[in-house]
Amino acid sequence: MTEADTWTGEDARRILRVPTSTDDKYSRGVLGLRTGSTAYPGAAVLGVEAAWRTGVGMVRYLGPSRAQDLILARRPETVTADGRVQAWVIGSGTDAADRSSEEEAALRSILYDALPVVVDAGALDLATFGTAPRILTPHARELDRVRAALGLPALARDADELARADAARETAAASGATVLLKGAVTVIATPAGWTRRVASGTPWLATAGTGDVLGGVIGAIVAGASAGASPEQGVERLGALAATGAWLHGRAGTTAAGRLGVAGGPITALDVAEALAGVVASVADTELSGHDR
Template structure:
């Protein structure tokens, strides 16, 4: 089992270029229910990344402190509930600190028809989901999710084993699995699998996963606005978001010279528009 690499050409075919007939709604509306009082920055990073990926509208619902910081950074963000075409949930949250009202709200999202990107503090609710779902766990989160599904908590040592584990998890979950790592692996039920190797070791820094969530939510919202919500469509969105995220990280690091240099999560988000523009120009 060896998945082929996802390329910039494939990413360009998945990304949605706006036309003169589009408005902010037809370009895709993404909702983020992310961040917490303890980790409000996750909300800021995800919202920033979603806007920079080219979505038509971002709705943010979260704690007051996180909401205030989001609006300071991105005042165009809508903080009222309403229709969305994709959700991002869980980034910057801890299931152990989640109250009953938030649990009910997340379960409602996961039982709906709108595609959901689930990360971090929402992963424990995913096994009961009926919505189309993409999970974005790191290795420890993936092991915990597998235990909840009745699978072995495998600590994969190489990328071939990681691919097998991601594919097995996707089948058991009935959802798309984006397994984060130096090489990102995306797997969907039915054997669809791709590898994304566009990143840089400089991406291993706090908040870059929140940026990935925002990019992915925006890509999914654009696809959903065009009616593309089958699991293979969502898998293509996940691979594309990982490609954009990794390429943006490399572009941000390369600003410091040929060997790269330190970056922050916001540096990655700010590099996203250029990466998308380049992909659409050459794809």
Template sequence: MSGEGLEAAIDPTTAEWTAERASSVLRVPTASDDKYSRGVLGVRTGSTRYPGAAVLGVEAAWRTGLGMVRYLGPERAQNLILARRPETVTADGRVQAWLIGSGTDAADRPASEDAALRRILDSDLPVVVDAGALDLAGVGSAPRIVTPHGREHDRLRESIGLAPVGGDADDAARQRAALETARTLGATVLLKGARTIVATPGGWVARVTSGTPWLATAGTGDVLGGIIGAVVAAASVEPVSDTESLGALAATGAWLHGRAATAAADRHGEGGGPITALDITEELPGIVASVLAHRMR
């Protein structure tokens, strides 16, 4: 992309993701759909130390809307998920997309799990790569969305030979860095923050500002992973074969996440109030319905 094109891509007046744009991305079930054609998300998240991350991601995926969630993870997390969401399937089988890494630590990853994640990343199915799987962001050929926060993004950049951005970078610098990371990895990058940035290797950029400062609380990133995973799985009934097409799906997931968090905070009155990660998931069905209403206008 030329210098002029890059400046246009990071112009906040042209990059803002909206409810209208999100409505054009979400898939609406039809009378001919079944649970498989609505999208199946495979999930390998959570750990013995952090089982709650798996629960939050699975809960978020279900409430965003899809046909099935298959959870393949530690027994403790599996038991907690089934207690919360007994409709979750815990047997291996067909999926249209994967969510990996939330609530895990690469330093503690067993060899068997490492091999399983690498197989997923070397498939042709889209993968949402979060948290403890970000060290594998450059592995394999699967189309992927990586979802780092600022510190994770700096570590990821250093691992692929790029300079860290630093916590005091302005939005323009963050967008340039996200684009550079996306091009270097060949992956869609969703850089979390008060203003979330989505960038693809081809230079497409979106900015998401639907959230609230009350989002800065434990577990909300795990919820985001589940939302994006569900959006991607539902869209991938017709296979998503390239990373560029994942940009709009990632931006839509981030927009839903931010809007649901804002709705949860606003229940406390003007200015909002404290929320938890599960509060966000409880708002999701209504937010999805309101976004889809844009198609009727």
């Protein structure tokens, strides 16, 4: 990969859907999340917060009561009843080893539906199943588990950026899903081989919960795009949407850390989520600064 393959703020601006006077909450996109658990309810809170801050029209959360209570205390506008959605985020803050048979059936139903799905963390064991358009969001160790399920070799621990991109492309082709391989430089690959790198982040993003935020960001963008999508956009469109979500997430992390000094400083996942609204607003402007490009 080269610098020419880097996804930029200008690329993100072309993808990001800005509401108009004719929009309502449904046409802006409705995102459903089946995330979080009794053990890890915070993951659900972070994903929901990120989705709202990215600009989705509605968020529906379906999950454990403990997570629901925390979400409603933080974001009371969240809907906790089943209903219409235009995209899903599943798996963040869950553990496949603790999954109930009811939850397994619900996840498989989502994966065999037609709506796009962001598959994270505890749902990645199901990543090779289903007919839904999927975005898989593994880190390196999770990618190895997905690759093993596909009969592919593990990624070397010292793999350079080119090797990581090759592995993402190979996994995408074998799984039929868009793959977003998280890291200091995030790599996105689609089943047809379209590949981009995202380097808008900061090392300060390497902290617990930021991956949950990323899932919410991507889910919101996919839901917004799906609300007005035409069938011909297809699975390959997910690559650009995932890259845009990764760019916004990275920029939000950089913005949050930058508030603490020129070299940045310690941030939490919630800091990243809270910085998203300002980043989205700046990207929505028709003229980006040189810094944002």
